[in-house]
Amino acid sequence: MRRDANAGRLLTAAVAAVPALVAAAHAGPAGTWLAGPRRALLPALAGIGTPHHVALTFDDGPDPNSTPAFLAALDELALRATFFVVGEHLLSHRRLGQDIVRRGHELAVHGWTHERPWWPAPRREARQLARAAHAVAEVSGTRPTWYRPPYGILTGDRLLAARRTGLRPVLWTAWGRDWTAHATAESVVTTVLTDLRGGGTVLLHDSDRHAAAGCWRAALAALPGVVAACRAAGLTVGPLGEHGLTGRAGSSHVRQPRR
Known part of the structure; x- marks a missing residue:
């Protein structure tokens, strides 16, 4: 009887632990959103490539109200970039x-x-990512x-879906906080430039x-300044496909040119 009671308690405890384990598997990988640990422990996921190159990426498009202005600016700067697009926006x-691809x-x-x-x-994550x-x-x-998940939140579900879809997750090493109402060029x-180094x-x-x-x-107005700083530091700027994500970041910051 005592063995049966002990076994029952163990089974109850195991069943009770299942939701916590599921939640941990779901949320645990999302800790990669933290920039410091990501750069130090997972350089490829952070987008750290060869030290002489900087990858330029854009999220959330395509948007007919704004994306064409970015394409025109990139043409003027003689640059190519990677656009992480939202599927439902792309099909619309x-x-x-x-046009993004043609350029x-x-x-x-x-x-x-x-x-x-x-x-x-x-x-759901697997179905939507495949779509x-x-x-x-x-x-x-x-x-x-x-693949870059919305908000940079790479959950266990999203990581598994990316693997099944044959996509490589890449986040970032530097951002502009350009999504806020008070952002300026x-x-x-x-x-x-505070966080940007060669290879970022x-x-x-x-x-x-x-x-x-x-x-x-x-973001549009800031683009020439970011590119000028990279070029002044002797860095090339381009898409992820030219970034060589097996490399390590350089040791020096990219500095903003003096005016």
Whole structure:
């Protein structure tokens, strides 16, 4: 009887622990959102490539109200970049997506929608990520390589879905906080360059759909300053496909040029 009682208690404890284990498996990988540990422990996930190069990436498009302005600016700067697009937006603006590719830029996956993963939903995440990857392949004519989850939240469900879809998760090493209502060109440049080193990946946004209205203008205005600082430091700027993500970041910061 005592053995049966002990076994019963163990079984009850194990069953009670299941939700906690599921939650840990779901939320644990999301700790990679923290920039410091990510850069130190997971350089490839942080987007750290060869020291002489900086990867330029944009999230949340394509957006007919703002993305064309970024494409024009990149043409003027003679630059190519990686655009992490939202699947449902891409299929609503196919021609804009095709124009991104026609101009030599790289399309990558930013999810089917732009939602936060509050609860574990492995089947839903797998289905939606596969749908988004298919949309990118259909519009670009090329199977996508890169995946950046919305808000940079890489849960266990999303990580497993990416592996099943054949996508490589990449976050960033420097961002501009350009999604806020008070962002300016100066604040975006300063914030990016504070964390940017050779080999880093820059995150900006070419749309305000999931941010403060009109904030994309700050990112657009900051773009020449960020690029000038990189070039002044002897760094090339381009898409993730040219970034060589097996490398390590350089030891020196990229400094903003004096005016």
